[in-house]
Amino acid sequence: MPIQNAVVIGAGQMGSGIAQTLLQYGYNVALVDIADAPLERGRSAIEAGLARLTAKGRLTETAQTEALQRFTTTTDLPLAVRDSDIVIEAAPEHIATKQATFKKLDASCPSHTILATNTSSLPITSIASVTQRADRVIGMHFMNPVPIMPLVEIIRGLATSDETCDTVRALAESLGKTAVEVKDFPGFVSNRVLMPMINEAVYAVYEGVAEPEAIDTVLKLGMNHPMGPLTLADFIGLDTCLAIMETLYEGFGDSKYRPCPLLRQYVQAGWLGRKSGRGFYSYNSS
Numbered sequence: 001m002p003i004q005n006a007v008v009i010g011a012g013q014m015g016s017g018i019a020q021t022l023l024q025y026g027y028n029v030a031l032v033d034i035a036d037a038p039l040e041r042g043r044s045a046i047e048a049g050l051a052r053l054t055a056k057g058r059l060t061e062t063a064q065t066e067a068l069q070r071f072t073t074t075t076d077l078p079l080a081v082r083d084s085d086i087v088i089e090a091a092p093e094h095i096a097t098k099q100a101t102f103k104k105l106d107a108s109c110p111s112h113t114i115l116a117t118n119t120s121s122l123p124i125t126s127i128a129s130v131t132q133r134a135d136r137v138i139g140m141h142f143m144n145p146v147p148i149m150p151l152v153e154i155i156r157g158l159a160t161s162d163e164t165c166d167t168v169r170a171l172a173e174s175l176g177k178t179a180v181e182v183k184d185f186p187g188f189v190s191n192r193v194l195m196p197m198i199n200e201a202v203y204a205v206y207e208g209v210a211e212p213e214a215i216d217t218v219l220k221l222g223m224n225h226p227m228g229p230l231t232l233a234d235f236i237g238l239d240t241c242l243a244i245m246e247t248l249y250e251g252f253g254d255s256k257y258r259p260c261p262l263l264r265q266y267v268q269a270g271w272l273g274r275k276s277g278r279g280f281y282s283y284n285s286s
């Protein structure tokens with residue numbers, strides 16, 4: 001069945017980026033969160049992102065208006081998913097939250113609806129196991145910032161069907177993205193490779209090897225990374241970085257993935273990076 005109606009769960013940076021991109025490419029989108037404040041922030045981010053595209057001549061004013069006409073926000077999950085073809089979940093990176101959400105989705109969605117998760121690292125098979133439709137559960141992992149980054153990592157759970165995989169690949173391609181399919185192992189490919197580098201950069205701060213600015217400059221100018229690893233960690237969110245390292249550590253049982261104590265301490269302090277105004281750097285609240 002062709003996808004027309006998409007629901008995005010979680011109005012944070014990823015959920016709003018995914019919703020914006022779906023709107024840009026003609027889909028009907030309902031954005032769901034547990035409270036009104038994140039929905040309002042999500043709507044503002046989407047409106048600003050679309051306006052930015054229009055200002056650059058990449059979207060006509062008519063297309064911008066039409067995109068916003070296809071957009072709704074709500075805290076009522078069962079109502080939002082009633083006519084959904086796909087749900088893309090982008091709630092925080094905790095297995096209990098994801099499983100509780102998927103249980104609710106399974107009970108409320110039509111039988112044909114695909115349930116996708118944007119998880120960075122958690123087992124798709126385990127998320128699918130709480131539903132009665134494991135063949136229609138899949139990992140659809142967008143990169144941040146979603147409107148710009150051209151990759152979607154697609155992760156099959158043990159029971160994901162070829163049909164689900166093909167539909168999700170086609171959806172990603174319809175959004176102008178390149179889809180790469182990988183197996184269901186902790187952190188998949190993206191975060192199995194990226195996050196240990198970020199964690200190692202945090203260790204370099206912890207051990208006093210250099211200041212954050214110096215570490216970032218080495219990677220930016222020495223390796224041509226667009227952002228240094230600590231700037232990137234702040235951008236991703238330190239809570240998310242820690243959650244991913246925990247998943248790698250638990251999933252592989254290998255000490256090379258142990259999260260840096262400094263990363264844990266920053267998260268305990270509420271220093272989550274850009275989204276909280278402070279991480280390895282300070283940000284003006286806006």
Ligand SMILES: CC(=O)CC(=O)SCCNC(=O)CCNC(=O)[C@H](O)C(C)(C)COP(=O)(O)OP(=O)(O)OC[C@H]1O[C@@H](n2cnc3c(N)ncnc32)[C@H](O)[C@@H]1OP(=O)(O)O
Nearest residue numbers: 049050052053120142143144145147148190191226227236
């Ligand atoms: C943790 C996980 O599970 C997985 C992950 O996502 S890991 C993180 C992956 N992401 C990265 O590694 C990002 C690394 N950083 C970068 O690539 C770059 O720094 C960046 C793309 C984020 C910003 O690039 P930049 O050139 O410094 O910023 P900026 O000039 O503001 O934006 C680049 C373009 O995107 C556009 N843009 C930015 N935000 C936008 C939005 N929300 N909507 C539409 N367009 C947007 C800008 O208008 C700009 O367009 P032009 O090229 O036409 O000027």
Ligand SMILES: NC(=O)C1=CN([C@@H]2O[C@H](COP(=O)(O)OP(=O)(O)OC[C@H]3O[C@@H](n4cnc5c(N)ncnc54)[C@H](OP(=O)(O)O)[C@@H]3O)[C@@H](O)[C@H]2O)C=CC1
Nearest residue numbers: 010011012013014015033038090091092093119120144236
């Ligand atoms: N940040 C990144 O660079 C990337 C993140 N991801 C993944 O995407 C997911 C979301 O990350 P990100 O957008 O950064 O996180 P954010 O913290 O920015 O956003 C999460 C949103 O979900 C809301 N929320 C909390 N609990 C629930 C729930 N039970 N149901 C619905 N919404 C809920 C939060 O509300 P409140 O703030 O009120 O708690 C918040 O608005 C995670 O799984 C993460 O690993 C994937 C790729 C890149």
